[in-house]
Amino acid sequence: MADRRKVSNLLGLAVLSTLVTRPMYPYEIASVLRARSKGEHMGFKWGSLYRVVQNLEKHGFVQAVQSERQGGRPERTVYRITEPGRAELVDWVRELVRVPEPGEDRFKAGLSLLGVLAPDEVVDLLERRIGALDEQIAAAEAELAGDAAQLPRLFLVETEYELAVRTAEVRWVRGFRKEIADGSLPGLPQWREFHRTGEVPAELTELAERGTDPD
Structure with missing residues (x-):
């Protein structure tokens, strides 16, 4: 049976997986999710994204590290993943892969983030x-x-x-x-190397940059 989670919305899992690469503000997170097409199995909605980020912060899974303002734009808060957030990400993916639960999107979500394991x-x-x-x-x-x-x-x-x-x-x-x-399995050596070194693969970093706000 699936564990009861402090943040149960699968979008929270997507946010945590995105912040593993580097700190971002919510607009960047949304852009990266869309670039990776990861949000489609996790109920991605603009309105719920901000609430999910706030809930993750409330439970200590992400932390606001700075706020920035450019020109007349509203102030933007940059978030980073915390160590409890990393632990939650890994444990959540483990559960989605291990436990067959109603709703095929749960397993798809776990498969889409399989690289964290x-x-x-x-x-x-x-x-x-x-x-x-x-x-x-x-x-x-x-x-x-x-x-x-x-x-x-x-x-x-x-x-x-x-x-x-x-x-x-x-x-x-x-x-x-x-x-x-x-x-x-194709790509298995790179997958193993990532877990041996702990370094984010260059292609993942490039993909994250591609999904960010150009300015």
Whole structure:
């Protein structure tokens, strides 16, 4: 079961992942999310972004480091991620990868930020997800073969659908896990090197810069 989080909006996860690269103000965060197309699985909305940043600050996951003003523009506050924020980011992604929960966007969100976890840990988390999925599949199959089998199919189609979705998912997860485990996944050496050195890859930094306000 998923943990109860102080900030549960998946947009908060997206904000934390963006601030890992460097401190930014909210407009920059929004621009980077759009450039990376990361916000689409996390409920990105302009109005909610500011509230999410405020909630992250309230719980100590981000910290305001400076305010700046250019010309007649409103004052802009720059935020950075804190150590508790980094811990929350990693733990949240772990949960999204490990625990099958209703709503496919949760798993997509975890996959979109998989790089914050080390490859060997992802192999373990995916194996645990496979185990949970196998249990859900077995339960659905038992339901369809048991007393529910006496019901008209019309009353069982949602269970059939869930079974089909979970079966397809576990097949994909097994294949993806195998690619990481046997070393055949493209980009795996760079992923390992990132976790060995702790340095943000240059291409990620360039992407972040591309999403910022030009002035």
